[in-house]
Amino acid sequence: MTEKILIVDDEPALRQMLGLALSGAGFECIEAADAEKAETAIAAGAPGLVLLDWMLPGVSGVDLARRLKRDARTRAIPIIMLTAREEETDKVRALDVGADDYVTKPFSIRELVARIKAVLRRTAQEETRDAIEVEGLRLDVRTHRVTARETSLQLSPTEFRLLHFFIAHPERVYTRGQLLDQVWGNNVYIEERTVDVHIRRLRKVMGPHGYDRLIQTVRSVGYRFSAQ
Amino acid sequence: MTEKILIVDDEPALRQMLGLALSGAGFECIEAADAEKAETAIAAGAPGLVLLDWMLPGVSGVDLARRLKRDARTRAIPIIMLTAREEETDKVRALDVGADDYVTKPFSIRELVARIKAVLRRTAQEETRDAIEVEGLRLDVRTHRVTARETSLQLSPTEFRLLHFFIAHPERVYTRGQLLDQVWGNNVYIEERTVDVHIRRLRKVMGPHGYDRLIQTVRSVGYRFSAQ
DNA sequence: GGAGATTGTCACACAACCGTCATCATACCG
DNA sequence: CGGTATGATGACGGTTGTGTGACAATCTCC
Numbered sequence: 001m002t003e004k005i006l007i008v009d010d011e012p013a014l015r016q017m018l019g020l021a022l023s024g025a026g027f028e029c030i031e032a033a034d035a036e037k038a039e040t041a042i043a044a045g046a047p048g049l050v051l052l053d054w055m056l057p058g059v060s061g062v063d064l065a066r067r068l069k070r071d072a073r074t075r076a077i078p079i080i081m082l083t084a085r086e087e088e089t090d091k092v093r094a095l096d097v098g099a100d101d102y103v104t105k106p107f108s109i110r111e112l113v114a115r116i117k118a119v120l121r122r123t124a125q126e127e128t129r130d131a132i133e134v135e136g137l138r139l140d141v142r143t144h145r146v147t148a149r150e151t152s153l154q155l156s157p158t159e160f161r162l163l164h165f166f167i168a169h170p171e172r173v174y175t176r177g178q179l180l181d182q183v184w185g186n187n188v189y190i191e192e193r194t195v196d197v198h199i200r201r202l203r204k205v206m207g208p209h210g211y212d213r214l215i216q217t218v219r220s221v222g223y224r225f226s227a228q
Numbered sequence: 229m230t231e232k233i234l235i236v237d238d239e240p241a242l243r244q245m246l247g248l249a250l251s252g253a254g255f256e257c258i259e260a261a262d263a264e265k266a267e268t269a270i271a272a273g274a275p276g277l278v279l280l281d282w283m284l285p286g287v288s289g290v291d292l293a294r295r296l297k298r299d300a301r302t303r304a305i306p307i308i309m310l311t312a313r314e315e316e317t318d319k320v321r322a323l324d325v326g327a328d329d330y331v332t333k334p335f336s337i338r339e340l341v342a343r344i345k346a347v348l349r350r351t352a353q354e355e356t357r358d359a360i361e362v363e364g365l366r367l368d369v370r371t372h373r374v375t376a377r378e379t380s381l382q383l384s385p386t387e388f389r390l391l392h393f394f395i396a397h398p399e400r401v402y403t404r405g406q407l408l409d410q411v412w413g414n415n416v417y418i419e420e421r422t423v424d425v426h427i428r429r430l431r432k433v434m435g436p437h438g439y440d441r442l443i444q445t446v447r448s449v450g451y452r453f454s455a456q
Numbered sequence: 457g458g459a460g461a462t463t464g465t466c467a468c469a470c471a472a473c474c475g476t477c478a479t480c481a482t483a484c485c486g
Numbered sequence: 487c488g489g490t491a492t493g494a495t496g497a498c499g500g501t502t503g504t505g506t507g508a509c510a511a512t513c514t515c516c
Contacts (some may be wrong), residue, residue: 002492032481054418069353071361072360072398073363097473098353122346141320142400143400143401144446144449144452152307155450157448158473190474191477192473193475193493194476197474197476198475199473199494200494200495203494217493217494219484219491219492220491220492384462384463419464422465422508425463425464425465428504445504447503
């Protein structure tokens, strides 16, 4: 997973130097000379991180950062600001504006790469937080959403609960009775065959994406959710 | 800007351990053994974040969380819950109650600190942000004005508060109860169905500009504001 | 004090969802 | 290779949850 990094700086020399250095560190780089070009570049293909110069002609780096953090589509993209001076106020403002980190010029490439990696690690961690994922099938409790490789699936409430239980307790067989207790709750008297029907409905939704194979029938016992 | 963190746990050993670890990470810590002590501590001086154990003697952590989120004075204080088991239902309930995040025991200090910082960063950003924008729909907190691609929308006060909450907390489902707590405030007893009506009114205003799709119904759960 | 806006509630309409059954397909058994 | 047990599937009322329009009470601003 090579991350794409957008370098925004008006000095061609510095831009090129950074591009070379970061490419050497294993990142894919694209460049932009000003805020406007940066925005079109971002619209074209969201980068994994933006390296942003504090001073830019026209719309300043600070303003661009603020704009990116204000828009929901780009808010998640981490930003590292390059500040020229060692001014305390600059640091504070950089973080105020929503930048994830800042580096003061002059800086060593080693330090910059370390910071980039740290920021990427942090944001990657946050993204996958409390979502359960199996082979690209992802269930997020927070948003109450199920996605199969980016495309979101439409589940009914019971289907969601059933899948939630399965994906949280994989690799084990459950009888229809157990499933009724766990997914429907105790003290409900429902036909065991009803489980079959919901299993089928769940499979039907996941089928088009090939995930129906995860729900396996164990004859004369029950069902199992398994990644193999 | 060292943040003050209130640790609520009935086990003195764990409390002390957490206190030491978080102090080491640069936070100022205060402790409380039960919900009652926690509330007096909060009244004495609002902490920047509450670390709350799921199980507490007397008033449980869940109840305390709900109470804090229901009270307008303490609603803004972020809460991270410590859940003992890996039980999925606990996580769901933690979020139901209004907690901002949760950590399952056993956890590493590193992880806990990371989550605390993440939550603090998120909430700090929310406060300083004077305008929020999603796909051209823009809500300006300062001027109390909402615009959809330049054309301004006419919202009633309640509609504005509802949209404000949604746009500041996107991508997460909220039950009608939570929305009542967050948008209407404390100690109000209002029918949950009333939320439906305001959702509809909000959709009606945003509909002509195509933004009604951002407010999504999650059947048998609640509503979600989402850019997808 | 009054016109208009706002708000909470209700009743009804409508759509989604759920549980059940009958029937068909498949696996297992001797 | 039939017969039987078990699961898959499609269809169908009944139920539940949400959308919507109306209305009275309340509030706001002249």
